[in-house]
Amino acid sequence: MTMEVHDANPFSVYSITSILFLLFILFKSLQKWGSNNSSTNLAPGPRTLPLIGNLHQFVGLLPHHCLKNFADKYGPIMHLKLGEVSNIIITSPEMAQEIMKTHDVNFCDRPNLVSSRTVSYNNSNIVFSPYGEYWRQVRKICTVELLTTKRVQSFRSIREEEVAELVKKIGESEGCVVNLTQSIYPMTYGITARAAFGKKSRYQQVFISKIEEQLELIGGFSVADLYPSSRVLEMVAKVKFEKVHREVDRVLQDIIDEHRERHRSSSESEAEEDLVDVLLKYQQDNDSETRLTDDNIKAVIQDIFIGGGETSSSVVEWGMSELIRNPRVMEKAQAEVRRVYGEKGYVDETELHKMIYLKCIIKETLRLHPPVPLLVPRESRERCQINGYEIPSKTRVIINAWAIGRNHEYWSEAQSFKPERFLDNSIDFKGTHFEFIPFGAGRRICPGITFAIPNVELPLAQLLYHFDWKLPNKMKNDELDMTESGGITLRRKNDLCLIPIIPET
Numbered sequence: 001m002t003m004e005v006h007d008a009n010p011f012s013v014y015s016i017t018s019i020l021f022l023l024f025i026l027f028k029s030l031q032k033w034g035s036n037n038s039s040t041n042l043a044p045g046p047r048t049l050p051l052i053g054n055l056h057q058f059v060g061l062l063p064h065h066c067l068k069n070f071a072d073k074y075g076p077i078m079h080l081k082l083g084e085v086s087n088i089i090i091t092s093p094e095m096a097q098e099i100m101k102t103h104d105v106n107f108c109d110r111p112n113l114v115s116s117r118t119v120s121y122n123n124s125n126i127v128f129s130p131y132g133e134y135w136r137q138v139r140k141i142c143t144v145e146l147l148t149t150k151r152v153q154s155f156r157s158i159r160e161e162e163v164a165e166l167v168k169k170i171g172e173s174e175g176c177v178v179n180l181t182q183s184i185y186p187m188t189y190g191i192t193a194r195a196a197f198g199k200k201s202r203y204q205q206v207f208i209s210k211i212e213e214q215l216e217l218i219g220g221f222s223v224a225d226l227y228p229s230s231r232v233l234e235m236v237a238k239v240k241f242e243k244v245h246r247e248v249d250r251v252l253q254d255i256i257d258e259h260r261e262r263h264r265s266s267s268e269s270e271a272e273e274d275l276v277d278v279l280l281k282y283q284q285d286n287d288s289e290t291r292l293t294d295d296n297i298k299a300v301i302q303d304i305f306i307g308g309g310e311t312s313s314s315v316v317e318w319g320m321s322e323l324i325r326n327p328r329v330m331e332k333a334q335a336e337v338r339r340v341y342g343e344k345g346y347v348d349e350t351e352l353h354k355m356i357y358l359k360c361i362i363k364e365t366l367r368l369h370p371p372v373p374l375l376v377p378r379e380s381r382e383r384c385q386i387n388g389y390e391i392p393s394k395t396r397v398i399i400n401a402w403a404i405g406r407n408h409e410y411w412s413e414a415q416s417f418k419p420e421r422f423l424d425n426s427i428d429f430k431g432t433h434f435e436f437i438p439f440g441a442g443r444r445i446c447p448g449i450t451f452a453i454p455n456v457e458l459p460l461a462q463l464l465y466h467f468d469w470k471l472p473n474k475m476k477n478d479e480l481d482m483t484e485s486g487g488i489t490l491r492r493k494n495d496l497c498l499i500p501i502i503p504e505t
């Protein structure tokens with residue numbers, strides 16, 4: 001009788017104990033299977049699911065926000081599985097220094113992504129080229145030929161003309177709503193195109209529109225890169241990228257051919273040299289072993305174009321957004337630029353070095369809105385240990401520069417826009433202060449800083465000198481929406497629309 005009751009009751013002590021025991025075993029094995037440090041001492045991280053790893057936890061959030069939330073829970077070095085790929089996520093200056101300084105040689109490779117393989121001529125650009133002889137060669141061309149201070153200065157008149165054109169257009173719409181976003185990006189692309197291709201290229205406009213199309217495509221999420229073992233996914237992705245890449249390639253080849261033709265028919269002085277000229281000259285002067293192919297040249301030009309166009313525009317766009325939200329800072333910046341250029345009556349590049357407060361504004365913008373918030377992914381070349389954790393070879397490394405720039409331990413009032421924090425302060429973005437790394441650091445640090453800075457300083461100085469700014473629809477300054485959008489760089493989600501007013505003199 002007792003037995004019968006016992007058996008009939010599913011919640012008897014015996015059954016409950018057995019179920020609990022089974023659940024415990026199941027939980028433990030799930031934990032072991034899902035845990036990242038089951039067999040080796042991997043960094044901590046959230047539990048993974050079979051097949052997708054941690055991908056489901058990214059739904060609805062921008063990756064740099066989501067990774068910051070994880071870091072708050074798991075610490076400044078953590079392990080995540082995205083699809084079938086292991087990733088180490090870095091979220092503190094100390095850990096960033098470990099990766100980009102102490103162990104820089106081991107972490108200066110890039111992952112071999114389908115998108116970059118397809119659109120960057122089998123990774124023969126600088127950004128995604130594997131660490132090795134070829135990378136050293138193209139990077140050197142960049143630093144000693146293409147992006148030197150002297151070369152960048154030779155493009156001064158291009159910048160001044162293009163920015164003046166922007167100011168003229170805005171001035172014609174005085175008192176009306178101007179879409180600044182739609183004006184800033186074409187201006188920076190215009191500067192970069194003229195520096196790269198020269199004045200005479202009739203392919204400039206078509207190239208800009210094709211490259212924007214390509215950027216939109218590769219800015220998205222490529223599933224194939226999360227499942228590198230799947231040939232089917234790779235083929236599907238390649239088909240998607242190849243179509244637009246073929247169009248970009250055709251225009252680039254036309255540009256190269258046009259330059260070759262020009263060289264045959266005229267002898268231009270060095271002062272008129274554009275970046276394609278420099279690359280073609282380098283190609284001609286080198287012996288066959290180190291000679292660049294046309295595809296190599298096209299890959300480098302694309303880097304300069306994407307690096308030069310997108311990133312600098314995003315800084316100008318976010319800089320203006322922050323200035324509108326912070327009228328005190330705007331007034332101080334306008335007072336500076338109007339004082340420095342007041343006597344001259346116009347803004348050129350000669351006095352930019354005197355714009356101390358503007359330089360602080362640009363740094364503060366880069367701290368809060370780094371155009372490449374997760375830098376460019378790196379990959380470990382050999383197994384190593386960081387902070388006592390095992391990093392297997394071929395692990396992807398993502399450095400959350402956006403979160404590091406907003407770290408409360410390093411920055412007081414970290415979420416506030418306070419350019420003064422950079423006054424009388426040696427913190428710079430050249431890769432030695434790991435709490436501030438919008439351009440990365442170490443061997444792979446951005447080689448385009450010299451090219452980028454005047455592209456940001458000059459437009460901001462001009463916009464502040466010539467106009468006062470108001471928000472449309474009687475919106476209050478702090479009501480300006482600051483939502484970010486995903487993509488290859490950190491753009492504003494909604495275009496920045498403002499009303500320019502010409503100040504009374």
Ligand code: HEM
Binds near residue numbers: 126307375446448452
């Ligand atoms: C505000 C403007 C810019 C920002 C914030 C920026 C940011 C970055 C970042 C974060 C990296 C990766 C660094 C790393 O892995 O540690 C990078 C790499 C690179 N950038 Fe920039 N960049 C900017 C402008 C430019 C410009 C104007 C150019 C060229 C004209 C350029 C060319 C490159 C190239 C070629 C690389 C690859 C370097 C390598 O892998 O060796 N960038 N940039």
